[in-house]
Amino acid sequence: MSKGITSRAEDYSQWYNDLVIKADLAENSAVRGCMVIKPYGYAIWERMQAILDKRFKETGHSNAYFPLFIPKSFFSKEAAHVEGFATECAVVTHYRLKNDGTGKIVVDEDAKLEEELIVRPTSETIIWNTYRGWIESYRDLPILVNQWANVVRWEMRTRLFLRTAEFLWQEGHTAHATKEEAIEETERMLDVYAEFAENILAVPVIRGRKTENERFAGALDTYCIEALMQDGKALQAGTSHFLGQNFAKAFDVKFTSKEGKLEHVWATSWGVSTRLMGALIMAHSDDQGLVLPPKLAPIQVVIVPIFKTEEEKAQIDVFVDQLTNELKIKNISVKYDDRDTQRPGFKFAEWELKGVPVRVAVGARDMQNGTVELARRDTQTKETVAQEGLAGNIEQLLHEIQENIYQKALNFRASHFTEVNSYDEFKEVLEGKGGFISCHWDGTTETEKRVKEETKATIRCIPLDVKEEQGVCIFTGKPSNRRVLFAKAY
RNA sequence: CGGGGUGUAGCGUAGCCCGGUAUCGCGCCACAUUUGGGAUGUGGAGGUCGUAGGUUCGAAUCCUGCCACCCCGACCA
Numbered sequence: 001m002s003k004g005i006t007s008r009a010e011d012y013s014q015w016y017n018d019l020v021i022k023a024d025l026a027e028n029s030a031v032r033g034c035m036v037i038k039p040y041g042y043a044i045w046e047r048m049q050a051i052l053d054k055r056f057k058e059t060g061h062s063n064a065y066f067p068l069f070i071p072k073s074f075f076s077k078e079a080a081h082v083e084g085f086a087t088e089c090a091v092v093t094h095y096r097l098k099n100d101g102t103g104k105i106v107v108d109e110d111a112k113l114e115e116e117l118i119v120r121p122t123s124e125t126i127i128w129n130t131y132r133g134w135i136e137s138y139r140d141l142p143i144l145v146n147q148w149a150n151v152v153r154w155e156m157r158t159r160l161f162l163r164t165a166e167f168l169w170q171e172g173h174t175a176h177a178t179k180e181e182a183i184e185e186t187e188r189m190l191d192v193y194a195e196f197a198e199n200i201l202a203v204p205v206i207r208g209r210k211t212e213n214e215r216f217a218g219a220l221d222t223y224c225i226e227a228l229m230q231d232g233k234a235l236q237a238g239t240s241h242f243l244g245q246n247f248a249k250a251f252d253v254k255f256t257s258k259e260g261k262l263e264h265v266w267a268t269s270w271g272v273s274t275r276l277m278g279a280l281i282m283a284h285s286d287d288q289g290l291v292l293p294p295k296l297a298p299i300q301v302v303i304v305p306i307f308k309t310e311e312e313k314a315q316i317d318v319f320v321d322q323l324t325n326e327l328k329i330k331n332i333s334v335k336y337d338d339r340d341t342q343r344p345g346f347k348f349a350e351w352e353l354k355g356v357p358v359r360v361a362v363g364a365r366d367m368q369n370g371t372v373e374l375a376r377r378d379t380q381t382k383e384t385v386a387q388e389g390l391a392g393n394i395e396q397l398l399h400e401i402q403e404n405i406y407q408k409a410l411n412f413r414a415s416h417f418t419e420v421n422s423y424d425e426f427k428e429v430l431e432g433k434g435g436f437i438s439c440h441w442d443g444t445t446e447t448e449k450r451v452k453e454e455t456k457a458t459i460r461c462i463p464l465d466v467k468e469e470q471g472v473c474i475f476t477g478k479p480s481n482r483r484v485l486f487a488k489a490y
Numbered sequence: 491c492g493g494g495g496u497g498u499a500g501c502g503u504a505g506c507c508c509g510g511u512a513u514c515g516c517g518c519c520a521c522a523u524u525u526g527g528g529a530u531g532u533g534g535a536g537g538u539c540g541u542a543g544g545u546u547c548g549a550a551u552c553c554u555g556c557c558a559c560c561c562c563g564a565c566c567a
Contacts, residue, residue, distance in 0.1 A: 013561070028559070087565075122567090156491065156565055163566065216567095224567095236567065273567050306526055345527035363526055373526075490566095 005287050012231040013159075019281060020160045023290045023353050033158035033165030040354060041277065043298035045168065048276060049148065051200055051296075052170065055192050061144040061172060066126050068149075069117035074125040078250040084217020085121045088154045090165075092117040119152040124218065124243070124269055127173045128251040135175060135255050135265055142185070143175040161278035162235075162490055169273035175265045177255065179244070182266035183221075186242040189270040190223040193238035201276065202293035202406035203227045203283045204413050205237055206436070206485065208461025213445045216269075220244035226460045226485070228413045229282040232434020234460050234487035237279045240270035278490075283409055290355030291377055293405050294398040299335045301327060301394060302356045304347045306363030313338070315367055319387065323360070326391035332398065352377060357401050358394055378405050419483070423474045426486070430457055436487050440480035442473035451475055457486045 005022060008015035020026055025041030028034075037045065053063070069092060075082045096111030120126065127145075134140060152166045172189060176182040190207055197205045205225035215222045219241035227237045248254070248264040257263050284291040294300050303320050307313040320336050327334050335356070337347050344361065351359060359382075361373040372390060375382035378401050385393060416435025420426045429437055441447060441459065452458050466482045473480050 011561090017560085030558085032558080151567090153566070157563090167567075169567075239567070271567070275567055308525065340525095343525050343527090343529065345525085345529080347528090349528045361526070365526070 005289060007287060008231070016282060017160065019285055019289065023355065025277070025281070026160050028160070031165070033155060035160050035164045037274070040298070044280070044292070044296065045274060045277060047296050047298055052196060052272070055196065056146050056172065059188060059192060061146045063147060064145045065147050065149070066123050066130065068120055070120050070123070070126045072116045072118055074129055075118060077125065078218050078246055080246070081124065081218035089121055090119040090152045090154050092119065120149070121151055121153045123147065123149070123171055124173065124247055125251070128247040128253060128267070131175055131265070132251050132253045135253055137256050138177045138258055141175055141177045141255060141265065142181065145174065146170055146172040161274055161281065164274070167274050169271050171269060171271040174268045175253070176268070177257065177266070179266050182268050183242050186221070186223055186240045186268045186270070189268070190225065190240040193240065193270070193272055194225050197225055197227065197237055198406065200293065200295045201280050202402060202409060203237070203279055204406065204410045206461060206463055207465075208463040208485065210461060211445070211448060211459050211484070213448050214459065216241045218243060218246050220246070224461050227279050227283060228416060228435060229279070229490070230412065231282070232416055232488070234436065234489040235275070235279050235282070236460070236489065237276060238270070238272040241268060243267035243269060284405055285355070288380065289353035291405060292355035292357060294357045294402045297355065297357050298333065299356050300333045300398060301358045301360060302335045302337055302351045303360045303362065304344055305338050306344050306361060308364070312364045312367070316362055319362065319367065323390060327394065330391060330395050332395060358397055360394070376401055378408070421471070421474065426474050427455060430455055430488065434488060436460065436485045438483045438485055439474045440471035441484045442476050442478035442480055447473060447475050451486070457488050460485045460487050460489060
């Protein structure tokens, strides 16, 4: 029997599913395409929420909440938006059930809604409908609001964390007096996401803009961060949209400027979802389970006592108590796993599966020698160290682990980032090691679509730091003045 | 929504072709011995075989419908 995770060489999808399930993060629910996020998985999401929320507040945003249901008519007000989301909406048509007389519960046809309600796939429409009443003057701007919510997108195919029918996310919706200010906001929030991904999740990302084809429905410009998974596929980890005046026009949101002119408001929206969990899992995990970066881990240090007698246990308890206090002063979260129902080896394996960065094992032998066994999850190495100064050592080690996990992912990406200058080369890399492929493209949606049809690769983004460079499109040979990034994506 | 596959105990499965109410492993419970890398022994509990019909004396097994899940595609945060 395999005690770890299915080898990823066999089937990456299976590996990922095993990992999610065995690490006790989530499972499929009884509802089509939905998932149950289990306590340990949710604890990780809560960490993400807490850290992001703090950043949102620091950048001047406030949280609010808007309804789950959106009248159907709201959707049709922005043409591109409705077209983008129409095929994946859950629709509420009735508001009551009844007993049909035979004891069967059926939908009461008399309780048909005058206007159907859409379960939000995203909230631009209902929020802009609300903003109309909030905005009259330039003095009312900007409005910088975020909401933490669930949304529903009736996807054809689902996958735990990566693409579930219902998912948790945050969506920021801001309103500005000028175009420049809105663009600045769009870029600012992209930076917030990128910094979060890199500094907290330890997942290096590429900041870029989407092509017209990949743009958010209703946006003038979509910025994104793109991460690379260990199987060489890319994952869009967050987006920030410059919506121009599209929604203001659709919902008639105008303000009087300083100059006394009536103008439409400029908008942005930006979001990250529980998909970040998927990114985290696929970017760092190994066959022993999850690998959590210390800054994100709900439990940073787990302490496992090894004892035979109650006396030994009592002695270890005293030591652990003191260590725990010292760690807590340093804001390090600790779990003392003193269950007497499991053996140490079992606990080691279990906490590795859950990705806890640092493990301290302490037994009678250590108590005599004044040592502990200190193990790190990222490298799977362990050493015997002195009890003295342990809290400080652990603090240092956590920093090292955070840095090491990031470096490892960064190195992986560097070795899976290839510049190509011909279509043959392009296909060769794509079918071989995968990863990001930097090449010239003629700028047309047609070419983009044909490359996708032939190779499954899509343009992930036009990197923000791209250099102007003369070249020719690898597909059509037409002139191009900058490279874009292609990859197969989740 | 198209193609393929699978539904049997909490999990993983055998049995299905060739009909006679179910196999094995893990897990679970009890006791004992154990405890520095997923313990061992003995005993025990747990199943409307996805679901609804049909055929039959009798269905996990054959037939039909439905549902769910997984994989590939299209779609997508």
